[in-house]
Amino acid sequence: MKALKVxxxxxxxxxxxxxxxxxxxxxxxxxxxxxEESITGTTVKGSYxxxxxxxxxxxxxxxxxxxGDYRSIDTFGEQVVIYxxxxxxLLVLRKTRRRRG
Amino acid sequence: xxxxxxxxxxxxxARLLSPxxxxxxxxxxxxxxxxxxxxxxxxxxxxASVLLIRVAGGRRIARLQIQEFATTPLAVIGVLIxxxxxxxxxxxxxYFLDYGALPIPGMDPDWLRYTGILIIEVGIxxxxxxxLVMIYDNMVKGEDYA
Numbered sequence: 001m002k003a004l005k006v007x008x009x010x011x012x013x014x015x016x017x018x019x020x021x022x023x024x025x026x027x028x029x030x031x032x033x034x035x036e037e038s039i040t041g042t043t044v045k046g047s048y049x050x051x052x053x054x055x056x057x058x059x060x061x062x063x064x065x066x067x068g069d070y071r072s073i074d075t076f077g078e079q080v081v082i083y084x085x086x087x088x089x090l091l092v093l094r095k096t097r098r099r100r101g
Numbered sequence: 102x103x104x105x106x107x108x109x110x111x112x113x114x115a116r117l118l119s120p121x122x123x124x125x126x127x128x129x130x131x132x133x134x135x136x137x138x139x140x141x142x143x144x145x146x147x148x149a150s151v152l153l154i155r156v157a158g159g160r161r162i163a164r165l166q167i168q169e170f171a172t173t174p175l176a177v178i179g180v181l182i183x184x185x186x187x188x189x190x191x192x193x194x195x196y197f198l199d200y201g202a203l204p205i206p207g208m209d210p211d212w213l214r215y216t217g218i219l220i221i222e223v224g225i226x227x228x229x230x231x232x233l234v235m236i237y238d239n240m241v242k243g244e245d246y247a
Binding site: 055056057058059060061063064065067068069072073075076078079080082083085086089090093094 | 133134135136137139141173176179180183184187197198200211212214215217218221222224225228229231232235236239240242
């Protein structure tokens with residue numbers, strides 16, 4: 001059983017390394033994700049964010065604009081997830097004294 | 102049952118550090134527009150400053166700072182600040198969470214978005230701080246900590 005676990009781990013590591021060997025180099029300006037147009041001819045959304053983030057929200061930190069303005073519903077979902085986690089600890093961990101019978 | 106001990110040195114160090122961590126937390130929240138940071142990170146720092154006093158001083162001293170029953174309403178207020186910002190923007194004729202439609206007079210839509218991001222960051226920070234403190238309180242409840 002232990003040999004099977006090790007075999008599965010090695011297999012997954014091999015798959016991941018094989019997939020990672022095909023990734024583009026980080027910071028290469030010729031990457032597809034840095035291009036202004038995708039291969040299908042449509043505009044890449046990231047280039048719009050980079051060009052217009054300061055004009056739209058007057059904020060130099062582009063990440064904050066994406067997180068708080070363009071994708072604010074996603075951030076709202078994250079906050080609700082954290083809130084739900086807190087409420088679940090309230091339900092699970094709080095020890096209330098309840099007599100049976 | 103664990104032995105209780107009282108250490109003035111640990112308490113003094115925690116009292117010395119805690120206000121500075123809290124100020125740095127607010128700095129990270131407010132300066133999210135200009136430097137790395139934002140609501141989540143700043144909220145974690147605020148929670149760290151509150152939890153430091155709780156770990157070092159125990160329940161009796163922590164009651165002077167933020168009481169245990171106050172954490173859940175604070176979390177609700179934090180979530181409601183975010184949600185109400187989106188709802189007000191929607192009520193004034195924009196989309197949900199479209200800060201350009203917030204009813205603050207004398208501001209252009211771009212500066213309104215700037216303000217809206219700040220408002221929601223404060224809401225996120227408040228909620229994250231309250232929830233981290235709440236998790237600690239619920240985990241410790243029932244144990245005899247000083």
